[in-house]
Amino acid sequence: MKHWIKLLPIVSLLFMSVSAQASDKPSVIRFGLVGNAYGKPYTSGPLGYVNEYGLLEKEFAKDGIKIELSYFTGAGPAVNEAIASGLDDFGSVGDLVVVVGKSGGLKVKYILASGGGSNTYIQVNPASGIKTLKDLKGKRIGVNKGTYIHLGLDRILDGVGLKEKDVKLVNLNAGDANNALATNGVDAIASSADRPVVDQGIAKLLYDTRKAPQYQSSPGGLLVSESFAKKYPEITKRVVKVFIKGQYWASQEQNREKQLILGLKTGSSYKNSKDDIADQDLKKKYNPQITASVEKKYLEIEDFALAHGIIRRKFNLDTLFDKSYSEAVLKELGLQNYWEK
Amino acid sequence: MSKIKLTMLVLGGLLIGIPNLYAAPTPEVESPEVTAPEVAAPGDAVDPEAPANTASTKEDETPITRSELQGVRSEIAVLNDQLTRQLTRTIANTNRALLIGGTLQNRYSATTWQNTTPYNLTPGFSFNSAILSLSGNLKKDYEEGKNIDYAVGLSAAGNVNPTKTTTGSTYTTSIAAATFQPTDAYIKYSILPSLSIDQPYLYIQLGQQKRPFGVEPQATEDKQPAINLATFSGPTGLNLSARDIGVQLKGDLLPVVDLGYNLRTPTIEYALGVFNGTGPNQLENNSGKDFAARVNFNAPVEYNSDFRGLTIGSSFSTGKQDLAVIGNPTQFISGGIGKASKVRYGGDISYVASPIGFTAEYVVGRDEQALSASNSYATAVTTTTQSSGYTLTLFYEWGEQFQKDYRSQSRSDDWWPKTYQPFLRFDHWDPNTAVAGNDTTVLTAGFNFFFAQTTKLQMNYTVSDNKLTKVKENDFILQFQYGF
CATH class of the missing domain: 3.40.190.10 (Periplasmic binding protein-like II)
Known part of the structure; x- marks a missing residue:
């Protein structure tokens, strides 16, 4: 018992030392x-x-x-x-x-x-009272920060004289944003074309950039x-x-x-x-x-x-x-x- | 209605709703499936003049009829009805959202020793512990994220040593039943809005919980790197990892957000708490309270900085305890309940990065103790015993599990990234710094293999040397820690 226990660290180290082999092409x-x-x-x-x-x-x-x-x-x-x-x-x-x-x-x-040319869509919860883009001021907007949609949203806000600090951005991925919109977790979301919550009649599409190429993605x-x-x-x-x-x-x-x-x-x-x-x-x-x-x-x-x-x-x-x-x-x-x- | 049930009903509704989305007298798409021959796959030499494949079979363009669509709707409605009935009968409900989790540990241990009589613990398999955790949300604040959450944990030690009672030439064995004891039991409120990652957070937490002290003492059972706690953190040291009952404020300041990686690093994290000081599941036994505070500074850097993961922290705790006799912490002085001072302080530095990292922690304890057991509290002569402990852990890892976003992938299978983590830890504990030759050192070489979402295999080999008892011990522990 005593001896094999002492060998265990060595065996462990050997096991740990497995490393990738250098090659002229990746595996x-x-x-x-x-x-x-x-x-x-x-x-x-x-x-x-x-x-x-x-x-x-x-x-x-x-x-x-x-x-x-x-x-x-x-x-x-x-x-x-x-x-x-x-x-x-x-x-x-x-x-x-x-x-x-x-x-x-x-x-x-x-x-x-x-x-x-990817578009950004602004979907809103009817209970939020948002009727125009300017109404987004002070509202909670779900968006996946750091993505092209984040940029699209900022550009849209910019177009109506609003900045990020004028709204409350909630960092959400696409799936969570849909759930948050459906459950009143946010007042609006910025998304890609997909809008299942609007399709179900729970939310409304406020705006999209299809006719506004200046807000579309590069x-x-x-x-x-x-x-x-x-x-x-x-x-x-x-x-x-x-x-x-x-x-x-x-x-x-x-x-x-x-x-x-x-x-x-x-x-x-x-x-x-x-x-x-x-x-x-x-x-x-x-x-x-x-x-x-x-x-x-x-x-x-x-x-x-x-x-x-x-x-x-x-x-x-x-x-x-x-x-x-x-x-x-x-x-x-x-x-x-x-x-x- | 439970979240599961609600989700299933919504899904059922969606199933009914889907045909509506595509329903039209002449649907534009009949089948979502595309087979390879339908699409011209460009070959090695693409001919830019070649027309794209426009072939569509007549079958593709055949619309379904309204009656066929109605048939599909009817079938989905029946399925929805069956699902609803099944949910009503078989799905458990809770009043609020509930997340059930658990951690279990099965291990094999073998020990060799010097300078002591053989242990009654022989090499063998054991079930170390079972922890059941429940957590959830009591109130969700959609407006600002000032949520109220809760956490409850129950833990049972699996290892129970049988008690042998000898009567004449025979003996009887009695086995104590393993019982679940509460671990965490607290309610948590977000004082500041928590919806924005670039704003500071602040929470208040009331109930039984970990005290804000150190790094390892605050790690929950499933996050501790080695199988055994560092000595200063465990019951043979200052028992800093034990939970206590009280209230604490914990928050952060000056968060640095790197949107390129969804990384949030608060520059300062702080916590301040008031506790009974009597430990978990214990009533207060004196009028004094323990105060504990911790502050740590994280390198305020972006994702690609070499300093990401660097943290320097400091902790302090003070309170009262029962006056015990020096050298015998379980022998108390009459009338000395809650009369002896207790101070803990420490510092730590850690660099948790990939593939290499380290954590180092130093803790000092100062305990007022009686020099002799023969006096009552009124006549007791006391002194302050200073103890100290430190630990250094170095680790190397390869694999993907500790990359925050890498684990969240859309997959068709039950994929989970594997990670391998060898580590070395040096642990030192001196129960009385005024006395020479009474310290203990423990060197641990370990290897953690994370191979499933909630399961890891841990191998630890420890060499410990207790200079006071002259006992040297070598332990090998192989443990599966798994959860749900």
């Missing part, structure tokens, strides 16, 4: 994605298509590289955390998430634009951790290639309906999703290029976020964008002139 590529309000491991748009048909898995199957997809209910900020902690290599997030993450020192590169994008991109540039390029294929598919008007049907897997309403993008040019929406226009929009977001106290410091946008992967892939696919520059 797994890990993606952080924004989860949806219904807790379902699906997403819509180009990424929904990529995932539905396992394009990433197919691309890397011959190399024996596994693909791991994490859908975070904490949305973009959770993706940032996963990348910062070295738990994810890539992240697909919205515009404000990119800016607050980079401003806070997140070591990532923005390598692909995607999904601009393209979110694909982030890669700097360390991964530096270590595996070819793998990074192949990931970009798969994503651009997805965006090419989603950019085609003929596939609009199929996108909506794929989106049903997330639990979202077909009708709301359809109405949300009804007036949008898909080719423009899913343009993967990091154009001068995209860079300008990000500069504007940075200025807005700084002025409104969402970030504390600016950063050099040149340290964020890396167009090399998308430009190389577009050329390789012969798509360099498909999307507008």
